[in-house]
Amino acid sequence: MANDPQKPKRSLADISPLRRLRTKEREIDDEMLFHLEMEERKLREQGLSEADARRQARLRFGGQGKWRDEVRDVDGIGPFERLMADLRFGLRVLKRSPVFTVVSILTLALGIGASTAIFSVVDGILLRALPYAEAGELVTVWADYTKRNGPEREWWGYPNFHDVRKETALSALEPGAVADAVTDPVTDGRVFEDMALWTGWGPTLTGNSGGAEQLQGARVSQGMLSNVLRVAPIKGSLFRPEDDVPGASQVALISERLWQRSFGGDPNILGRSLTLSGETFTVLGVLPGEFRQPFIPQAEIWTVPRIDITDYPGGRGSAMMRVVGRLAPEASLDQARARLQQVAAALEQAYPEDLTNVGATAFPLKDDIVAGSRSGLLLLLAAVVATLLIVCINLANLLLARGNARLREFSLRAALGASSGRLARQLLTESLLLAGLGGALGVALAIAGTRLLVSLAPAGTPRIEEVGVDNRVLLFCTAVSLLCGLLFGLLPALQAARSRIASRIGRNREGGERASEFLVAGQVAAALVLLIGAGLLLQSFTKLARTDLGYRAEGLISVSVTAPSARFPEMEQASEYLDNVEAELSSIAGVEKIARGDTLPLSGANGDLTYNIEGRDVPDPGEEDIAWFRRATPGYFATLGIELVSGRAIATTDSADAVPVVLINETLAQRQFGNQDPVGQRLNINDPSEPKWREIIGVVGDIKNFDLREQARPAMYLPFAQVQTRRAFLALRTGGDEDQLLRSVQQRLRAFDPDAVPVIQAANSLVEGARSLDRFVAWLLSLFAGVALTLAAVGLYGVISYRVSQRTVEIGLRLALGAPASTIGRWVISRSLRISLVGVVLGLGLGALAARSLRSQLFEIEPTDPLTFAGLAVVMIIVACLASGVPAWRAARLDPATVLKAE
Amino acid sequence: MAPKEDVLRGTLDLLILQLLEHRDLHGWAISEQISELSEEILQVGQGALYPALHRLEKRRLVTAVWGRSENNRRAKYYRITRSGEKELVSETERWERLARAVKLVLRGAANAPAGALSNAPATAGVS
Structure with a gap:
């Protein structure tokens, strides 16, 4: 039978499992509450006082959360349903205090969004593999002049490159020799798959319909595209060995972008003749638009150098070209370096007049491409993480304060059998919910922020065209959000777990306050570290801007x-x-x-x-x-x-x-x-x-x-x-x-x-x-430092205000006993000062450590510049005093009569 | 006051069903009646009662209905079902058989010669 009449139809309520769950949970709660009430009533009838009856009833109820979980299990409320219930309850709690919720989510979104945006830039430039097949095998190969007190990375002359390649690259072997001669590439000294040289090339395209056009391109030796970078043409072919010999007719490859832009995507582009700087070239193929020549990402046209080794100007020692190589899969970078040194030593023997004390070395291609941006980007990442930490501390503090305000709720729920673990789980769920909402908004901010960063990035930033928000970045964002939720949620959750017995409220409040003060001190410290970093970089940038060029650039x-x-x-x-x-x-x-x-x-x-x-x-x-x-x-x-x-x-x-x-x-x-x-x-x-x-x-x-x-x-x-x-x-x-x-x-x-x-x-x-990277980093860091300072001030204000509100009675009493208002104000400010002084001392220490890593970024300023440290410490303290000024003023103006009457 | 005993494992379901045989009761009343009818010897911890009630409900031996209590409060009442009544009959028989068996053993053990029981382990020890 297709339709079983016995099977009960799903009722309307069943359609929403959440609603059904809600009902079930409430029924359990109601049943328990009812039981407690009846028990209390009975005990009161037996003559117990109301408080005693209540305590006795709860005591008899016994078992705390265990039976409750058991009942839940019986009713089919599993861990997942419980999580949903926690989430739902969390949402309800958040909805109850919209201001808190909105402020928290916005702060979080800013923190998470900013760090995700910076991460996406760091990831795109520093972390992600270069966009080539097996990019880890790519290295730059250099002449090494360190023994001559020259640079470690020097360009090559062609004859030298030719000989080094002949001795170290698999592709330099005669065709057919590969299989026979090579048993193990590394022991045979063939540590490279191939290496190829390149120089910049800026030909002028004429005779095209669009008028003369200046192109950016590269001259690359034959193996560059096929063996080293391994790009596949979308049309035609790559350079063939016979193209890169003296006297061969000139050929060129163009990028898809140039093909579309200047040749209207001409389907007959292959074999077409181009006039480049007055010479005739034949188009051999089209390279994909997303392919980037290392170090010249704008390159849109390629040709081969066709160098005659017997007629090469400038000699072996000349520095005319740069080299990129691909390591053999079996070879490590160290093996390659050792082999290069070996070959360089042999060449030194053979050509002492040109090559004495000239070595050869190699570095990972990625390191060389991003070298100029690395320290600046890592600095920004560190700064944004510090800012995020401050955001988390602020939220932890807010939640701690709320936790105290919610003690009644917690103790009621504890009395109803909620275990401390359950209360903590509930609070943690709420924190994670906040973090999740903040993170969701943060993603939107990160996407906008990444676009902004890319457009503001200094010209010539390597790989900036590869930066974008992708799955990796989203994963990072999710991880950061979760981590934030745990970070700022853990302490309040632990606090709540300990607070489930109402009689311990008093003692617990002390603990919560200590935790709050400690957190705020940490915030002050982190903000000061950022301030010091920004202060040093800004001064360095100013000095750089005023530096004497030796000539006049204006006009x-x-x-x-x-x-x-x-x-x-x-x-x-x-x-x-x-x-x-x-x-x-x-x-x-x-x-x-x-x-x-x-x-x-x-x-x-x-x-x-x-x-x-x-x-x-x-x-x-x-x-x-x-x-x-x-x-x-x-x-x-x-x-x-x-x-x-x-x-x-x-x-x-x-x-x-x-x-x-x-x-x-x-x-x-x-x-x-x-x-x-x-x-x-x-x-x-x-x-x-x-x-x-x-x-x-x-x-x-x-x-x-x-x-x-x-x-x-x-x-x-x-x-x-x-x-x-x-x-x-x-x-x-x-x-x-x-x-x-x-x-x-x-x-x-x-x-x-x-x-x-x-x-x-x-x-x-x-x-x-030349100054733009310094400016970019200095200003972004200042922005973070400003945000950090504001957040620290807000945190301090919040904690001090809360303390004052907790102490209204004490303050009222003091005022009633004749303490002058100024004493009260001073008392409040001194509390705030004590907290911020701890933070400032901590911040100065951490700042000194952090500034050491800034040394390479700084221009004409010491990383321990005492004036910067002292000045910013004073700024921090002044801000701390201002932040506590309002609560201090409020405390001093308390009316003792009103306060005491209210109690 | 007599020392209180926890209700024997496995008998709680039986007691609940028996109480519900006469009228619908809420949880608190069930715990009160068990302790009252047993002359305050039996005590049901809530940790056992409510899970047991919800288990019975799940097995459809009882159903729950919401009603008004003596003090005009919304309360969850439990009501025995047809299968609950059948279960009550068979469980009562099973319990009485068990109780009779336990009684027989106890009486038999008290009348038997002391050696008959204490010999067994000794013999085992010799071999």
Whole structure:
């Protein structure tokens, strides 16, 4: 039979299990209450007093919660139903005090939302694997100059890269040799699957319908995309080995983004010819839009370098390219490093004049990509966790105070047989409910906050395009919410568990107050730690903002122009072109001075070169001094505002066929000549075996060239005319409106040469860019510190107010006995001071510990700066006094008569 | 006052059913009547009574109805069902048989020679 008539139909009440549960629970409660009442009545009839009858009845009832749970079990109210009942009851309790609930949920949502947003950034940048297959195997490979007091991470020259790869990479073996020769890749020295080099590439796309376009891209050796990064093209193929040999016809890969944007998603893109900086390239394939070239995430076009190893300029020691490798799956990073050292030592033997004391090393790719952001991000994470902790403490305090107010409810429920465990569970459920609601709202805030952070993040933050709220972040948010609920719920729950016998209320209140005060002291301490961190970073940032650059960035515009060899095959033609551009720009109204160099300070690296001084011993290979250098035209120092310390600047007479000259910076002068005047001395660059002496004509001031925090390094300036190049940065000095000038330069250049793609920027924006991470971290930390301070003040206010309200009788009595109101006020404030002093001492200690880890972030300020510590401690104490001011005033104004009458 | 005894395990259900045979009662009245009718010898702890009542209800030997108490309070009354009455009959028989058996054993043991009982362990010990 399909329908069993015997089976009772589900009644309407059954539809909602929750409602049924509610009824059942209430029935049990009612039954028990009724029993108690009857028992009490009987006992009273036997002549017991009301209080005795009540106590006796409860005593006889016995068993406390055990039988109650038994009854529940019989009635089919299991743990899950009990949890639902707790939740429901919790919701009812929360609904009963909407202000408390809303404030708690909002505070929590802010705390959880902020920490989740910061976590999503930290996760996307620092924690998550790079978006490549088996990304853990990817490393950067570097020439190691530490033995020459140079950098540990130096770029490579091609011949060296070629030899290192030949000895260490599996892919460098002849095809077919792999299976036979290699038994164990690691013992055979094949610690790399493959390694590939890359350089930046910024070709100009012309002849396309959209007009000339400056592209960002990379030249990568053949194995980069296939073996190292393992990207799969969405169309066409990757570079083949025969593409990356000298004389091969030029090929390019483009990204899906470029394909869509500039070629309208042309279905016949494969095989299409592109004109890039005047040369013809054939499109070989399209790479997925989400693929990012490490270190150049904006790259949208790739080609191969096609280097001829027999005709390579600059020698083995030259630093021209960077290398990324993929470790063999069996090889560890340490094994790879050891093997690289081995190979480097062999090369050192073979080419002592270039490679003495040059090693080779490797680092995880991810570490190198995110290196600049790591400490700042971890700092923010620590700060946001501290803020969240303060939020939790505030809530714990609120709940403790409420717990005291709810003692009557608890003791009634205890009398009805609720065990202490059950009461604690109920309170914990309420806390978790709050945390859950706060967390839900927090997710929304986190999504908005993450977007905000990504848009505010300093330009050039690595991997910022990978940041977003995903499942990992949501998991984090959930975990944080639960943890918060446990954190702030545990203490009140324990407190309630101990408070179930009403007669212990008095003693218990003392315990609760002590716990509250301890928590608030902790809050004050945490807030002070954040304040100290923010204070140090803000001062450091201010100092960084005021730091002497060595040149004037305001009113300085730079225009980068290249004379491509396709259009100007001879260097003379290229120089003439650059001269013409300079002449054209100098005629723009508002340009006061103009000059050119080959780079601008803070705009990227120049090469380093070695040098030796005339009349001194020729240094051994590998022992030479290193300096960075810049080409400059006459007027360069005046235009940039670099101080000429002694001698003369570059003049138009320092032409290609005149006496070779050089200017040096103060650091180089001090290092080589001490107090002697270097002007008139001669030095030689790069090759001591065939010296070409250059006369030192002047000394100029040091500048911040790479980074605002750098220690000045030796540097030299060479006349542009004597060391020509095709790429120039024109520096324009104006006293007028920078934006206006930026626009007119753009217009004038477009009219002058439609195929030119200049990069025009204000030098100030470079300086701003170099400061932006510091500013980002400093301001966010200040924001957290501000929030922490406010929360600590609120916490202090809450606890002191509560204490005063608990002590109204005592205060009333004192006032009645003639204590002056000021004494009462002082008494309240002194309590608050005692709490905050404990917190301040704790905070100073923790702050000193925390500040030590800030050292690398700080610029010209000690992490133990006493003024910062003392000043902020005073601020904290003042805030504490203010927070207790209102309750103190209220206490002092109590009317003793009213208070005592009320009791 | 005579020393109080906890109601024997397993007999509580029987007592409850017996009391409900005559009229509907609420929990407190049941505990009172057990103690009264047993001349205050038997005492039912609430820890046992209510779980037992709810178990009986679950087994459909009793049903619960809400009514008004003597003092005009909402109270949960228990009422015996048909199957409860059958259970009462069979349980009463079982109990009486058990009680008779216990009595027989007690009487037999008191009349038997002392050695008959104390010998058994000794013999076992020899072998």
